[in-house]
Amino acid sequence: MVTLPHDDIYRLVREPIDMAAHIRLVRGPVDGAIVTFDGFVRNQSHNRVTLYLDYEAYESMALAKMQEIGLQIHEKYRIHRVAMVHRLGRLEIGETSVFIAVSAPHRAAAFDACRFAIDTLKRTVPIWKKEYFEDGAVWADGELPPAPAATPRAKPAS
Amino acid sequence: MTVLFFGRLKDLAGHAEDSAEFSDAATIEQLFALYAARYPELAKYRSSVVASRNQEFAAWDTPLRSGDEVAFLPPVSGG
Numbered sequence: 001m002v003t004l005p006h007d008d009i010y011r012l013v014r015e016p017i018d019m020a021a022h023i024r025l026v027r028g029p030v031d032g033a034i035v036t037f038d039g040f041v042r043n044q045s046h047n048r049v050t051l052y053l054d055y056e057a058y059e060s061m062a063l064a065k066m067q068e069i070g071l072q073i074h075e076k077y078r079i080h081r082v083a084m085v086h087r088l089g090r091l092e093i094g095e096t097s098v099f100i101a102v103s104a105p106h107r108a109a110a111f112d113a114c115r116f117a118i119d120t121l122k123r124t125v126p127i128w129k130k131e132y133f134e135d136g137a138v139w140a141d142g143e144l145p146p147a148p149a150a151t152p153r154a155k156p157a158s
Numbered sequence: 159m160t161v162l163f164f165g166r167l168k169d170l171a172g173h174a175e176d177s178a179e180f181s182d183a184a185t186i187e188q189l190f191a192l193y194a195a196r197y198p199e200l201a202k203y204r205s206s207v208v209a210s211r212n213q214e215f216a217a218w219d220t221p222l223r224s225g226d227e228v229a230f231l232p233p234v235s236g237g
Contacts, residue, residue: 039237055236056164056165057236058162058164058210058213058229058231060213061210061213061229062236064213086236086237097236097237098236098237118237121236121237122234122235122236122237123234124234125234125236126164126210126229126231126234126236127234127235127236127237128164128165128232128234128235128236129235129236130165139165139166139169139232139235140235141233141235142232142233142234142235143233143234143235144206144208144233144234145208145215145231145233145234146215147208147209147215147216147217147218148215148216148217149217150217150218150219151217151219151220
């Protein structure tokens with residue numbers, strides 16, 4: 001079965017994520033399973049009490065990278081539809097920052113694709129969070145996305 | 159060219175967006191050097207910055223063209 005990416009949902013939002021609505025959108029009659037990932041704000045980080053988080057993104061690139069992940073999981077796994085939503089702005093403890101739902105005829109593909117999607121999102125999508133504590137704020141440690149190596153044919157900088 | 163800074167790099171540069179002339183920098187590396195000279199704190203983070211050109215991750219020696227959108231991105235922490 002060929003699934004067209006336009007069935008999928010990739011969104012950056014500034015309001016609470018309606019998880020149930022996104023699950024309904026990926027659920028089709030060909031499916032037998034939906035696996036979801038709900039990432040939400042924890043009340044501590046490195047033994048400090050977190051008050052809230054503030055997320056920002058390079059929005060156009062982040063959305064493009066999220067769609068790229070979607071294309072990758074469609075190629076790698078027998079899945080049906082994908083919903084991938086990231087929230088931006090200020091988030092309080094317990095609020096969902098990222099939600100992914102993957103539907104598939106069989107559960108194994110949905111589990112694998114959902115895991116691959118969240119792991120790849122955290123490594124490659126240009127989104128950043130600032131953690132606010134009682135005694136200050138810091139940008140969270142993150143992962144440096146893999147960038148292309150220098151091109152051997154390029155002339156050295158003059 | 160449009161130059162964008164995100165996360166802690168935005169704080170260090172003091173702004174999120176700037177424009178640079180193509181004649182100022184022929185590659186992404188030269189463009190970063192231009193800002194590192196202007197904002198010395200930025201230079202310290204060179205090894206933990208990845209650059210993009212027109213919304214694709216790009217090597218440091220990538221040549222620039224006028225009209226390009228270049229962004230300097232610190233380690234990502236979404237999710």
